[in-house]
Amino acid sequence: MEQKKLDLSTIIGFVLIFGIVAWMMIQNQPSKEELAAEKAKKEQAEKAKQQNVLKAAKTEAVEIAAPGDTSQLKALRGKLGDFAYSATMPTAKEGVTVLENDLVKLTISNKGGYIKEATLKKFERFKKNSGELVELVNKNNASLNLSLNTRDNHVLQTRDLFFEPVVTKIGDSQVVTMRLHAGPDKFLEYRYVLKADDYMLDFDVRSQGLAGVLNNAKPVDMNWDLKAFRNEKSISYENRYAEIRYDYEDGKHTYVGQGKDAKETAEDVAFIAYKQHFFASILLTKTPFKTVDFTSKNLVDDEKKDTVFTKAFGSKIPLAFNNAGEIDYKMNWYYGPADYKLLKKYDRNIEDIIPLGWGIFGWINKLIFVPLFGFLSSFIAYGIAIILFTLIIKLVMSPITYRSFLSQAKMKVLRPEIQEINAKEKDAVKRQQATMALYNKAGVNPLAGCIPALIQLPFVYASFQFFPSAIELRQKSFLWADDLSSFDEVAKLPFRIPVYGDHVSLFPILAAIAIFFYMKMTSGDQAMSQPTQEGMPDMSKVMKIMIYLSPLMMLLFFNNYGSGLSLYNFISNLVTIGIMFVIKRYVVDEQKIHAQIQENKKKEKPQGKFQKKMQEMMEQAEAQKKLKK
Template identity: 40%
Template sequence: MQQNNGLDKNQLISFGVLSLLLIGFMLYFQNRQASTEQENIANQAKKTEQTTAAKANAATELNANVTPNAIQKVNLKNDELSLEFSSLGGQVSSVRLNQYNAYDGKNKNKPLYLFSNKNAEYGFEFKDKAGKIVNTKDLVFTPSVAGNTVTLTSQLSGATIQFIYTLSPKYTLDFKVRTQGLANLTSDKNATFKWNYNVRESEKGRAQEQTHTEFTYAFDNYKAYDYDARSEMDETKETLNWIGVKQQFFAAVIEAQHGFTQSKGYQDNIETGEYLKKFNYDGQVAFTGGEFNQDFAWYFMPLDLPLLKSYNKNFDEILPLGWSFIGSLNRHVFMPMYNLISSWGIAAGWAIFIMTIIVKLILSPVMYKQHKLSAMMKVIRPEIDEVNKKYKDADPMKKQQETMAVYRKAGVNQLAGCLPALVQVPLFYALFRFFPNMIDLRGKSFWFAEDLTAYDDLIKLPFSIPFLGDHLSIFALACTIVILIYTMMTAGNMQQPQQEGMPNMKVLMYIFPVTFLFFLNTSASGLSWYYFVSNAINIIIILVIKYVILDEKKIHAQIQENKQKAPKPEGRFQKRMREMMEQAQEQQKQQQKNKK
């Protein structure tokens, strides 16, 4: 039989022609698909224009005394907010937070708008007695301004609808709805508040901000709070005191004096462009005696913890600092610690540096025990290897029992090494929540990082790598290198599995820092800086313990002395583990006997 060593000349030519044909077909159908998508976009735009025109005509029919040409814009302003109101729908059409800027790679003073360019619209919807749907966002109102109050009035088939907005200090806009004669127009007992909102990107790091953008709401008389990042929100069984849409550092919230019922919502990601997500919300508000007289309040606010707590409406829960102990750790430890250090007038990056050192000092007794245990494990490694060699072909249970006996005689408690890891898990998660949500760090630069709440991208790639992006964060790279060095210094003390099929823990330990790079590359640079400093301190601690504090010869002598003494009585956990292993060993022997 002739062996096929590869493709001959004719096969290569055939393969090349086939490849060219396939590429040609792909380009042809790709162009066809692009043309079809452009036609669909044009048709959709045409339909949108027709729908808008139909709504305008409907609004003109319902409100014949005022024409669409009479649409006006009026403004209110205080130190915190600049607001614009439109006579079309009587809505807040523009909201700017005066003391904050949005992220822009070129313009560092780009104004930060929550509402603008028709990205948000809202109104109250009900049916007239003929069954025709009326939505106040389609009506034309007449505005009047008196001091810090804007009153917008619309006439609808003999009924009068008024929206009264009053700009209060700081970030609050009181909103009252008053009607006269509405009972003659509708038999409905409720109106549906409809709010459509396309959230605009305002931070560096689209993926991170998109993750933090979601529905947020309170119920049970402001006592209970929840958030919803799912596509569909369904809270028909609760009366919501307020409903809002939060971003990474800002939120737009509307509060109803008597609450929203039958609440439903929808949200979906917008993958490209200036908007992050689109939101739709429906909730019912009740009429009183056939009239719509309800009090509301809009809040357009930064997610600053002291500010949120000052409202006493459970707004502070909007800030995602973590649940239960994690949230308490951030609220009562890390945030006050950072605020205290930063009040000394030092740069934000150095404040994080000092905070890291303080945390390490607090954890130093635990860390010392961990590294001392590591040193002791290294000293008794030859004896562990001897046990593994002696019982190489023995039952795994027997080998494990003998290994535990060596540890017990040497006075080494393996469980003591788990404590530092368990202590650091909540700290890790708390800081993971702290850095991307601490508004005091927003826009604070440090070295090559423009914003400590976002990634640094000094190294830009000409292409995008899946899960990594189109850049390399220097802080993330530095942190990864330090973790690798730390791993190399500690992996030597790890006992390798002797059983077949068991994973090599050393390999897994080296893989972890690499995967950490993918995680940190798009995370807050403040978080990467913290972990860099933390692991650098860990390396210093190991070197100090190894060369200054601990003497391996003394440890070895102490272990030999412990072995000569009567073994310490077993602890409850050790006794339970030994009994379980003995029981498992007996069961294994019985099974082998039954097979024979």
């Protein structure tokens, strides 16, 4: 198949544009004085914000009725209506209740009744062996709030009100019931049930006796907000995979965009996932939410300064009243690792939050890569598992590689005759007809070299999705890499290079070297197999540019990627070079191919469908050309 060729001047133009953009990025970096001023401004704003928070906390602290203080109770009734009853209870004070098993620890606040801390006990933050566990929720980075519109025209926020906690057990499950009272038998209830050895907990929201208290003319707005903590070594790499994902309209799955301030609305939502790179906070509902408004804000403008949070997620969820004028929602909450195999076991489609790719790419990952790598890594070290995984994939694909090289060899043998045709036939249509006739006689299909390459492309793309999503690689070391899910820094630079970063990773360098030698080996054959057409640049010159451009792109873009992916690419190219060497030296014999082609020419061979179709198209083009003349 004749490949699409780039004009040499176009390639040079791309390189110049890339250089100009890089130079502009360096020149437009702020000065030290500007950075210092910006930092001082941010610190002042943060200080003012903290003072406002403290001031608000002091104001809310007085919203509790002292025993027997009827005047204060009357004042609270003026502000809270029937829910002033909650301020008279003994539990109307700051306090927490803990739900805990071997996997997760959840701390629930009396004030607001929501989870204010969620800690994963089996995972550490990016500072390995520091003892700092992964925290999905900590103090003021998350909230769950219901806006209650009462019949006496009050608008109350549950995050500011005190719930009564009750702790019980059902078998091995721990149960915490949080009730916001509007009277002895009137309340809003959050019910949390945590099973043993499970990241998933039941979460029910219901009301009792509030039909005459709440205005049910419109649904109650539930707002779930969370600022995602940084838990990985590279905050920019982690931020790339931090996003809201959700299931809607009975099985459809999508995500909120990665923009600075992304907003989206969806209907019939079955679950909402605040996904970080390797962890997730997921709210599931058995009764789909009718509409949900999502917001996602990027909090990393400068990874040197913005080192605590990646994104701020928000969901506005309307909870509808039932026919009795009450709220009753059966839900679940998941705080745990974004592990494909673990999430799939729940059979709620939440494994779809793992970005394994769409279409055929996703199927390759789900049916081949995930089970194969899971099997290998179950009994050998993860670095060795990647190497063995790569060897198996490349060996399975070797027959396809062989077909590609065989096709190139055939085209290379025919090149002198094609050049003869090009020199003899000046008319483009007749030249193509003669070339197709030669292909048909020789028994050569020009598409045969492209089809094997196209078959391999989905596997290449699938690997780019699989390795960044493989939580198995997190904090697993190999050789000099201390974390295969992050970059393998071997040297720290005293400055930052745009796109590249401020460090040197070794596996991308090795992968770039392997790509260089791979392209060096193949560039000659590819150029020889593709005859130069009149008015088109010599492919050998184009390939010479690509020999150096491809390794450069590997160095630039993979320096900040996970070292597991770079290791895979390094081994993959190394194995391909070995397979090519064996095929070219011991399998593909150009003399035998030439003899076979000459033998094919002597035989009468009917045109194939492809050749026949091409012949018809060329004849039609020739007829139209004559008609115009």
